[in-house]
Amino acid sequence: MFTRSEEDHLKAIHTLSVTGTKASTSAISERLDTKASSVTDMLKRLAEKGLVAHEPYHGAKLTTSGRKAALVLIRRHRLWETFLVDKLGFRWDEVHEVAEQLEHVSSEKLIDRLDAHLGHPRFDPHGDPIPDKNGRMITRKLLPLSRCIAGDHVELSSVRNGTDALLHYLTRKGIALGVAITITATHEFDGSMELKLGDGRILSVSREVAEQLMVQ
Amino acid sequence: MFTRSEEDHLKAIHTLSVTGTKASTSAISERLDTKASSVTDMLKRLAEKGLVAHEPYHGAKLTTSGRKAALVLIRRHRLWETFLVDKLGFRWDEVHEVAEQLEHVSSEKLIDRLDAHLGHPRFDPHGDPIPDKNGRMITRKLLPLSRCIAGDHVELSSVRNGTDALLHYLTRKGIALGVAITITATHEFDGSMELKLGDGRILSVSREVAEQLMVQ
């Protein structure tokens, strides 16, 4: 259907859009680790195919069919991540790169069967929602832990931009999705927070980390 | 590690070699549905990388490292086929094309975990042996059903060159791997054979089909 590079660009534009960032040429090129001129070329090609609206000098937006294609890719990626963790016993910090390859395998039947095999999961191992066959997914209003104040009782629901390093760090600290968190103290001067977990353990996290832990 | 096209060529050369055919430029190009000149180019590239020995005008042979690479690809392909049938409920005549894509996903850990998840299968859904981590696999001396004579009692062990159409045909006839077969008659004039299956069913197969059914 699409080339690997086209798919990578569609996904990048989608991700930027949903996080509220304008999908500018430079933002896309940074995400894909290519040069801006390469992105311009690809935007032209995608525009010709009717997948993006490219306003020269003013970034790109997905068209309806471009968005549909991007959601298929996100569905594939998140289902494969779930498979790797649930069925093959990978850790959540090991799955991204492999899923990045698997998502380009194009077979609707494969993905639908995989979905069923996994029990139609609604969230992937990082807490991100998995689009269904029609591109629909659960939307939750989450806020970063860094916005909570002392005394709040919350639950860890997803990890934003979870680099493998961050995920590994959390794993080592014994922090997993679904864990109950009580904020015991927040420190103004550096933004770090003291937490009490559901099992009674006490720990402290930096502001950077607290900004990526999305809670409910 | 290798490009998709390099991998396709390695696998084609390997398959030709093990079936006793010389891996000539034209034989490879026919398998890959490309032109002979494209194959010549690729053989040069693979020879530079030390994966094949290319004797111009006299075909190609895999080097030790080329053979090792090809076996990795065959291992991946057959494990994925097994996964599709055993875990996702695909029919054996539906898996080839999808496995053809999945085999290019490169992650040793993925394949080893998949192997374990499937219970270290020794044969794929078509009866072909699956190489282990070290490239070793079971070798069986099979012969085509067409070489059997009336009165022989045999077991269907694999289907050679199983095109999707042939596999689908066998499925419709209720013929599966492992089925016991007694040859009740062979017809000289067109090579067709009369068979009695383990469950008592009687059927007749053409010479072409009998040449592809490998028995023990």
Next chain:
DNA sequence: TGCCATTTTTAGATTAGTCTAATTTTGTTT
């Protein structure tokens, strides 16, 4: 309002992989 730094696009080159058409080699056949 006009200048300037930043961003984006354009122009032109490069690489991998493919093709067609022409040339060369091989090996069979008379």
Next chain:
DNA sequence: AAACAAAATTAGACTAATCTAAAAATGGCA
């Protein structure tokens, strides 16, 4: 052994995807 058909290689062109360097556009600020 010479000729010829088949197979393989070479030559040259094309496309997709990338890059660098140069030119153009944008938008904030003096």
